[in-house]
Amino acid sequence: xxxxxxxxxxxxxxxxxxxxxxxxxxxxxxxxxxxxxxxxxxxxxxxxxxxxxxxxxxxxxxxxxxxxxxxxxxxxxxxxxxxxxxxxxxxxxxxxxxxxxxxxxxxxxxxxxxxxxxxxxxxxxxxxxxxxxxxxxxxxxxxxxxxxxxxxxxxxx
Amino acid sequence: xxxxxxxxxxxxxxxxxxxxxxxxxxxxxxxxxxxxxxxxxxxxxxxxxxxxxxxxxxxxxxxxxxxxxxxxxxxxxxxxxxxxxxxxxxxxxxxxxxxxxxxxxxxxxxxxxxxxxxxxxxxxxxxxxxxxxxxxxxxxxxxxxxxxxxxxxxxxxxxxxxxxxxxxxxxxxxxxxxxxxxxxxxxxxxxxxxxxxxxxxxxxxxxxxxxxxxxxxxxxxxxxxxxxxxxxxxxxxxxxxxxxxxxxxxxxxxxxxxxxxxxxxxxxxxxxxxxxxxxxxxxxxxxxxxxxxxxxxxxxxxxxxxxxxxxxxxxxxxxxxxxxxxxxxxxxxxxxxxxxxxxxxxxxxxxxxxxxxxxxxxxxxxxxxxxxxxxxxxxxxxxxxxxxxxxxxxxxxxxxxxxxxxxxxxxxxxxxxxxxxxxxxxxxxxxxxxxxxxxxxxxxxxxxxxxxxxxxxxxxxxxxxxxxxxxxxxxxxxxxxxxxxxxxxxxxxxxxxxxxxxxxxxxxxxxxxxxxxxxxxxxxxxxxxxxxxxxxxxxxxxxxxxxxxxxxxxxxxxxxxxxxxxxxxxxxxxxxxxxxxxxxxxxxxxxxxxxxxxxxxxxxxxxxxxxxxxxxxxxxxxxxxxxxxxxxxxxxxxxxxxxxxxxxxxxxxxxxxxxxxxxxxxxxxx
Numbered sequence: 001x002x003x004x005x006x007x008x009x010x011x012x013x014x015x016x017x018x019x020x021x022x023x024x025x026x027x028x029x030x031x032x033x034x035x036x037x038x039x040x041x042x043x044x045x046x047x048x049x050x051x052x053x054x055x056x057x058x059x060x061x062x063x064x065x066x067x068x069x070x071x072x073x074x075x076x077x078x079x080x081x082x083x084x085x086x087x088x089x090x091x092x093x094x095x096x097x098x099x100x101x102x103x104x105x106x107x108x109x110x111x112x113x114x115x116x117x118x119x120x121x122x123x124x125x126x127x128x129x130x131x132x133x134x135x136x137x138x139x140x141x142x143x144x145x146x147x148x149x150x151x152x153x154x155x156x157x
Numbered sequence: 158x159x160x161x162x163x164x165x166x167x168x169x170x171x172x173x174x175x176x177x178x179x180x181x182x183x184x185x186x187x188x189x190x191x192x193x194x195x196x197x198x199x200x201x202x203x204x205x206x207x208x209x210x211x212x213x214x215x216x217x218x219x220x221x222x223x224x225x226x227x228x229x230x231x232x233x234x235x236x237x238x239x240x241x242x243x244x245x246x247x248x249x250x251x252x253x254x255x256x257x258x259x260x261x262x263x264x265x266x267x268x269x270x271x272x273x274x275x276x277x278x279x280x281x282x283x284x285x286x287x288x289x290x291x292x293x294x295x296x297x298x299x300x301x302x303x304x305x306x307x308x309x310x311x312x313x314x315x316x317x318x319x320x321x322x323x324x325x326x327x328x329x330x331x332x333x334x335x336x337x338x339x340x341x342x343x344x345x346x347x348x349x350x351x352x353x354x355x356x357x358x359x360x361x362x363x364x365x366x367x368x369x370x371x372x373x374x375x376x377x378x379x380x381x382x383x384x385x386x387x388x389x390x391x392x393x394x395x396x397x398x399x400x401x402x403x404x405x406x407x408x409x410x411x412x413x414x415x416x417x418x419x420x421x422x423x424x425x426x427x428x429x430x431x432x433x434x435x436x437x438x439x440x441x442x443x444x445x446x447x448x449x450x451x452x453x454x455x456x457x458x459x460x461x462x463x464x465x466x467x468x469x470x471x472x473x474x475x476x477x478x479x480x481x482x483x484x485x486x487x488x489x490x491x492x493x494x495x496x497x498x499x500x501x502x503x504x505x506x507x508x509x510x511x512x513x514x515x516x517x518x519x520x521x522x523x524x525x526x527x528x529x530x531x532x533x534x535x536x537x538x539x540x541x542x543x544x545x546x547x548x549x550x551x552x553x554x555x556x557x558x559x560x561x562x563x564x565x566x567x568x569x570x571x572x573x574x575x576x577x578x579x580x581x582x583x584x585x586x587x588x589x590x591x592x593x594x595x596x597x598x599x600x601x602x603x604x605x606x607x608x609x610x611x612x613x614x615x616x617x618x619x620x621x622x623x624x625x626x627x628x629x630x631x632x633x634x635x636x637x638x639x640x641x642x643x644x645x646x647x648x649x650x651x652x653x654x655x656x657x658x659x660x661x662x663x664x665x666x667x668x669x670x671x672x673x674x675x676x677x678x679x680x681x682x683x684x685x686x687x688x689x690x691x692x693x694x695x696x697x698x699x700x701x702x703x704x705x706x707x708x709x710x711x712x713x714x715x716x717x718x719x720x721x722x723x724x725x726x727x728x729x730x731x732x733x734x735x736x737x738x739x740x741x742x743x744x745x746x747x748x749x750x751x752x753x754x755x756x757x758x759x760x761x762x763x764x765x766x767x768x769x770x771x772x773x774x775x776x777x778x779x780x781x782x783x784x785x786x787x788x789x790x791x792x793x794x795x796x797x798x799x800x801x802x803x804x805x806x807x808x809x810x811x812x813x814x815x816x817x818x819x820x821x822x823x824x825x826x827x
Contacts, residue, residue: 014514019518023521026525026526029547032548033547034529034542034543034544034548035545036542037540037541037543055541069760069762069764070764071679072678072679091677092757092758092767093757134539
């Protein structure tokens with residue numbers, strides 16, 4: 001083998017090793033840090049095990065928000081209009097958190113309610129996150145009913 | 158009537174782009190001087206008409222013309238004038254027009270600052286940028302026309318600009334980010350022009366470098382401004398969240414960083430040509446992919462624009478066309494990209510290659526994490542997942558650590574061949590000093606050992622002391638220090654400023670992540686809370702009316718070790734038109750620490766929920782970015798990029814005949 005060929009081969013081997021190590025590590029890291037998304041209906045069906053880190057989403061049920069008067073504790077219902085899920089949170093709710101609007105919470109299930117470590121009320125121009133929309137659509141398909149919740153979703157664009 | 162003029166100007170710009178994308182390219186291919194000479198006037202035409210579009214859209218905003226759908230969706234009669242003007246880039250259609258105008262701006266800059274290049278090469282560069290411009294303008298005309306009307310039933314008032322965007326950050330962050338982003342299409346055009354003309358030589362690399370450095374420097378500032386804005390506007394005290402829309406600029410920045418280093422090697426040594434061309438293509442592809450991710454609505458994020466599948470399909474098609482075409486051309490021209498010189502296993506070339514590989518791997522890992530939820534959703538049949546910051550940190554932090562090691566070794570080693578003994582001799586003292594200080598300094602300042610803080614401090618000092626050592630070597634035989642410093646090349650100084658900036662970012666990012674403290678509490682007026690060495694006293698709130706919002710303004714007194722420091726006033730606003738609430742943080746910014754208060758909500762008892770943060774060294778993150786950007790700009794100003802055409806050509810010929818280019822300069826590298 002000519003020297004410059006050998007050098008080229010060394011460089012290629014160098015790059016290939018580096019890349020495969022990186023891809024292996026990335027996939028390992030990924031497998032440990034993905035959070036699955038569940039709808040209230042899926043949670044009600046018992047698809048979630050206690051203590052598993054997940055995200056849940058739905059609309060904040062009108063009139064369901066209860067704020068403690070002497071601590072930061074907040075409780076509210078997230079709904080996909082088929083099932084409700086009680087979400088408990090110790091912290092400050094984001095600006096865009098509102099009753100009747102979409103919400104996504106990160107955390108885990110504990111004794112039938114959801115202990116949130118973070119509450120997100122992100123939205124696009126139509127005030128609805130992809131995840132919340134998917135949750136509502138899925139629940140709607142299950143019920144096979146005409147959409148009754150578009151009112152809360154289409155506002156404000 | 159006026160918006161129709163805008164529409165007309167937009168169509169005209171598209172036609173001019175098509176002309177620019179065909180005639181000069183064909184002319185350069187066939188040697189038709191007349192067609193080649195059309196490139197500059199056509200570029201000026203594209204710029205004029207796109208500027209007209211932008212002015213007309215701005216005029217529609219300022220005059221509250223709500224018959225224009227885009228204005229009705231993103232403005233309101235109450236909106237302050239500066240936000241009416243900047244609302245032009247407050248939504249998908251307008252921001253894309255602004256983006257395209259930026260492209261035209263870069264084209265105009267190329268046509269003006271290219272007097273030292275041969276006309277046929279400039280014609281090719283402008284032609285390729287014209288093709289890109291044609292793709293963008295057609296996209297607007299077909300799927301996202303900012304001049305679409307709501308007639309005859311125009312709304313009486315607009316829906317208002319998103320309240321989170323009504324901020325100074327919104328005025329400066331998108332323009333700088335877009336300008337940096339789009340700047341990489343210049344480097345892409347240079348690479349494709351070089352492939353087309355077959356002249357992949359040092360001259361091509363030298364012409365590309367100032368543009369690559371400029372785009373990189375502006376992108377750096379753009380990203381930093383975005384981070385700074387998110388920090389004080391979004392209210393959770395963070396400066397980087399690995400949000401799906403933050404990631405594409407970061408990917409682009411990493412590829413751009415690899416590119417400016419690879420270009421340096423190509424210019425100096427005539428090697429890594431194919432790699433440089435590939436990086437230029439990848440960096441441009443990344444910018445298109447970023448556009449796709451932001452505008453297709455496939456990912457949830459703070460930045461997401463309204464989702465419209467046709468837009469996603471169009472951008473994906475354009476991406477496939479551009480990248481497919483470029484790679485095909487790349488494959489056809491591969492034989493041209495022979496290296497002119499060899500190098501040994503321990504040399505600056507090899508260390509720069511290592512740096513490039515790390516940067517590309519880091520950007521690939523970020524890309525993987527960003528796209529993974531989309532891919533997962535498609536493969537699993539609709540299951541939704543998200544990839545959180547832990548993934549990105551786990552990959553990115555160690556890679557940057559290794560990068561830093563190579564950074565110093567690379568800049569201190571020599572081209573072609575460096576002896577291990579030499580490196581050992583120069584760097585041993587730097588290594589020992591940085592490790593020792595890394596262990597001692599955090600311990601001495603905080604009285605507590607933290608291994609992360611020690612590693613970060615050691616790495617930061619490794620860069621800083623490495624720079625000092627490198628400069629010391631460079632000026633060792635120049636007589637006096639002053640004479641020595643004066644003799645350093647401008648681009649070398651730029652490089653060291655940028656590297657120093659990187660050290661500052663590294664220290665700021667790592668130490669603020671480790672040492673920040675926060676507390677979320679419920680306080681009634683008159684109550685106090687202690688955090689670290691500070692005491693915060695809440696004195697209640699008062700009502701306040703702004704131009705288009707109503708606000709509750711709180712007063713805090715801050716004490717440090719019993720001594721009064723200052724008052725802080727966080728606000729909770731409600732914007733009247735959209736009824737959307739917005740939190741205005743109160744920040745006491747400082748070189749060593751930021752104090753940061755954000756208001757939650759008022760309870761019936763009159764108490765307020767709030768979060769208080771102390772964030773040491775957080776300013777260093779943006780300070781470092783400013784230094785890096787400054788370094789890039791200084792490198793662009795190096796006089797040797799503005800030499801006369803004749804000399805450049807002679808030099809290129811000399812390169813071909815086997816003489817290495819300019820050993821008398823120190824390159825931007827490392």
